[in-house]
Amino acid sequence: MKKKVGNGVHTSFWEDSWINDIPLSQSYPRLYALENRKHITVAEKISEATLIASFRRAPRGGVEEDQFIQLVELVDSVILSNSNDRWVWLLDPSGEYSVSSARTYIDDLLLPTVGSPTRWAKVVPIKINIFAWKVCLDKLPTRLNLSLRGIDIPSIVCPNCSLAGESCSHLFFSCSMARLLWRKVARWWDFDIPEFSSYEE
Known part of the structure; x- marks a missing residue:
């Protein structure tokens, strides 16, 4: 499952996987350490004048500065909408959960691969x-x-x-x-x- 952001009101900026496959707190740990409001939502964070408004101090050079530049570039592409945030199912192109997609995933993960595929001939009973x-x-x-x-x-x-x-x-x-x-x-x-x-x- 992955969070699909609409208005950003019910999505945690740092702790939900909403823009990458992993939370931003894991992608940018040095910036997360600077954050005063660890549970800030996407809507609140983006509505601030700058991304460092809720930091306890501005990022200093080196790794902090590099991570901050990457984060700014990543978040610049985000455009919020009027729709609500929702969860989407990553195993199906429609984003909707289906037993079939879950079963296919489990089978691919757990079942051993067969040397030659089974061929079903439609003209044969x-x-x-x-x-x-x-x-x-x-x-x-x-x-x-x-x-x-x-x-x-x-x-x-x-x-x-x-x-x-x-x-x-x-x-x-x-x-x-x-x-x-x-x-x-x-x-x-x-x-x-x-x-x-x-x-x-």
């Missing part, structure tokens, strides 16, 4: 898209996955070829029966399908 997504994430109830979830399985070996564990990758791309089916489907469609060894390929 949704159940096929979901099935492909489960294959991509290796979330089908294959023998290997069932065994990893603690379900007692007599054998995790692929029952079709008996050459490897029955995982999604093996079942659809490595198994000799899967490769044979790929070739038969390709011949049936009269279409050249290259051989794949993984979903990513």
Whole structure:
């Protein structure tokens, strides 16, 4: 959230994030130390003859002078209006809060990035898209996955070829029966399908 200044009456000049992403008290700590009225509003501060009117003394050279020049340049661009101050939501261009924007932010922050993006084909039934997504994430109830979830399985070996564990990758791309089916489907469609060894390929 960020304060959007209208008339400046309900926004703290030093302590609210209204002109920068952080409060001015953090951007200009030496000037904040000179301020007698720490809770002064934007409206009150800008209406004063100068920005140093409420300081206990004028800024002296060095860092104080540099910070004061920067602050003057920053505040010179501020034009107050007749509207009230309000909070705006930074995660949405409209400035209005939405669950969708919050969820997107949380997902981007917390969820791990996936190597290859999921591709949803609009011309394919949704159940096929979901099935492909489960294959991509290796979330089908294959023998290997069932065994990893603690379900007692007599054998995790692929029952079709008996050459490897029955995982999604093996079942659809490595198994000799899967490769044979790929070739038969390709011949049936009269279409050249290259051989794949993984979903990513």
